[in-house]
Amino acid sequence: NAGVTQTPKFRVLKTGQSMTLLCAQDMNHEYMYWYRQDPGMGLRLIHYSVGEGTTAKGEVPDGYNVSRLKKQNFLLGLESAAPSQTSVYFCASSRGQGGNQPQHFGDGTRLSIL
Amino acid sequence: DQQVKQNSPSLSVQEGRISILNCDYTNSMFDYFLWYKKYPAEGPTFLISISSIKDKNEDGRFTVFLNKSAKHLSLHIVPSQPGDSAVYFCAAKRNTGTASKLTFGTGTRLQVTL
Numbered sequence: 019n020a021g022v023t024q025t026p027k028f029r030v031l032k033t034g035q036s037m038t039l040l041c042a043q044d045m046n047h048e049y050m051y052w053y054r055q056d057p058g059m060g061l062r063l064i065h066y067s068v069g070e071g072t073t074a075k076g077e078v079p080d081g082y083n084v085s086r087l088k089k090q091n092f093l094l095g096l097e098s099a100a101p102s103q104t105s106v107y108f109c110a111s112s113r114g115q116g117g118n119q120p121q122h123f124g125d126g127t128r129l130s131i132l
Numbered sequence: 133d134q135q136v137k138q139n140s141p142s143l144s145v146q147e148g149r150i151s152i153l154n155c156d157y158t159n160s161m162f163d164y165f166l167w168y169k170k171y172p173a174e175g176p177t178f179l180i181s182i183s184s185i186k187d188k189n190e191d192g193r194f195t196v197f198l199n200k201s202a203k204h205l206s207l208h209i210v211p212s213q214p215g216d217s218a219v220y221f222c223a224a225k226r227n228t229g230t231a232s233k234l235t236f237g238t239g240t241r242l243q244v245t246l
Contacts, residue, residue: 060136060223061176063234108175116164117165117166120178121234123176125174
């Protein structure tokens with residue numbers, strides 16, 4: 019039961035470098051999300067997708083881009099990493115939008131920007 | 133502006149006793165409330181939810197109570213078990229037209245002692 023898989027689990031970057039975080043889900047879910055979690059704060063939505071080929075901005079989208087070329091994959095890109103983007107990143111997916119269709123989360127990617 | 137608040141960062145309860153985790157919100161447009169449980173180095177796991185039109189939902193040892201007039205919800209765990217030790221996040225859902233979005237609280241760390 020893979021569920022939601024995030025790659026990589028850990029990464030250290032230098033300021034200005036770029037990278038892509040990969041999220042894959044095997045539940046055939048329509049909706050996918052990227053969150054970041056920082057100390058003392060709840061999870062904050064970065065970007066989300068309501069279906070293949072669609073993306074939309076969340077609460078904190080600046081400095082990030084996303085793509086959903088395939089239904090099962092949702093990529094999060096950092097074009098020019100900044101120390102403020104040091105965080106734990108969580109990907110999630112859901113079948114629908116109802117409250118009885120909760121989001122399922124991956125185990126996170128811990129990203130440090132030096 | 134923090135729309136979902138968990139004012140207790142931590143809670144310690146003896147095994148077998150009741151654990152009560154609290155959550156307050158400010159936005160009347162939330163239509164569903166969810167509780168997630170998170171272990172270290174793992175992603176959040178959905179626990180239980182409640183619609184805004186109900187005041188109670190029960191699932192085994194877990195019960196969520198909603199007081200709309202006070203904009204307050206609570207999660208009761210009875211009896212508490214050592215495996216319940218984790219961080220619990222309260223989340224509120226709001227439909228925005230294009231997609232529903234979750235707003236998370238900052239979490240409460242529950243420690244169940246022997």
